[in-house]
Amino acid sequence: MALGGLPVAVAVAALVLGLLVLPASGHTLTDRCPRGGAAAECGGAPRSVGGEDPGPVARLYGSEVRRIPTSSPLVALTFNAAWDETGVETALTVLRGRNVPATFFLTGRFAERHSGAARLMAAEHGIGNHSYSHPQFADLTRPEAEQEIMGADRAIRRATGAVPLPFFRFPYSATTPEGIAHANELGFADIEFTTDTNGYLGTAGGMTVQKVVDRVVNALTPGAIVQMHVGTAQGRGPALDVQALPRIIDAIHAHGYRITDLRTVLE
Numbered sequence: 001m002a003l004g005g006l007p008v009a010v011a012v013a014a015l016v017l018g019l020l021v022l023p024a025s026g027h028t029l030t031d032r033c034p035r036g037g038a039a040a041e042c043g044g045a046p047r048s049v050g051g052e053d054p055g056p057v058a059r060l061y062g063s064e065v066r067r068i069p070t071s072s073p074l075v076a077l078t079f080n081a082a083w084d085e086t087g088v089e090t091a092l093t094v095l096r097g098r099n100v101p102a103t104f105f106l107t108g109r110f111a112e113r114h115s116g117a118a119r120l121m122a123a124e125h126g127i128g129n130h131s132y133s134h135p136q137f138a139d140l141t142r143p144e145a146e147q148e149i150m151g152a153d154r155a156i157r158r159a160t161g162a163v164p165l166p167f168f169r170f171p172y173s174a175t176t177p178e179g180i181a182h183a184n185e186l187g188f189a190d191i192e193f194t195t196d197t198n199g200y201l202g203t204a205g206g207m208t209v210q211k212v213v214d215r216v217v218n219a220l221t222p223g224a225i226v227q228m229h230v231g232t233a234q235g236r237g238p239a240l241d242v243q244a245l246p247r248i249i250d251a252i253h254a255h256g257y258r259i260t261d262l263r264t265v266l267e
């Protein structure tokens with residue numbers, strides 16, 4: 001491991017970064033640590049199998065979660081980040097301006113390529129796991145699936161300095177009972193969505209801001225989870241979800257719904 005004076009320099013840099021990043025985020029590691037969460041930093045191994053009580057997250061085990069279990073008029077906003085980072089700063093500015101929480105599901109590869117954007121998201125909102133490289137999980141062996149989930153977990157921690165939530169979202173929402181059980185064994189609840197806005201299709205894919213807003217309004221139900229994307233698949237124009245975000249938030253409120261933080265399911 002030793003490379004002359006380099007490790008010392010790296011250690012000092014890491015320490016300085018840690019000092020800068022963590023207090024600035026307004027969160028300590030402790031308050032980002034759901035009891036029995038996926039976090040090794042939370043004082044335990046990420047696995048829940050054969051171990052201690054996994055805590056509140058275990059209430060969400062056993063099936064995919066497409067709605068927050070509630071009868072109240074609550075909605076959760078989520079963004080996936082797997083492609084480009086174009087919409088990140090605008091999305092964060094809109095959310096901050098309206099004092100609205102969201103959860104960002106990052107791929108490990110996104111966290112590595114866009115670590116600055118990943119840090120910004122983690123500083124203000126909960127971060128979930130969207131696999132390392134966004135594969136079709138049905139094509140993976142069990143060890144490969146584990147590598148995808150835990151590799152993303154490590155990459156997100158390295159990039160953000162934050163502890164991710166014990167939430168996993170399958171690429172393409174391609175869930176199977178076996179896949180969900182495996183994610184649960186690794187300490188993650190499978191958080192999917194009630195509706196995707198389809199904003200990621202972009203105008204080239206026939207979507208508009210109005211259609212994006214309409215898809216959210218049509219899906220309003222207690223506990224609805226809305227899936228959006230901070231970017232678009234390459235070459236498909238601007239990040240429609242981010243353009244639509246102010247109107248989405250206003251429309252949700254106008255229909256008597258409150259936007260809640262997904263982290264509340266861990267309380």
Ligand SMILES: [Zn+2]
Nearest residue numbers: 080082171172
């Ligand atoms: Zn995805």
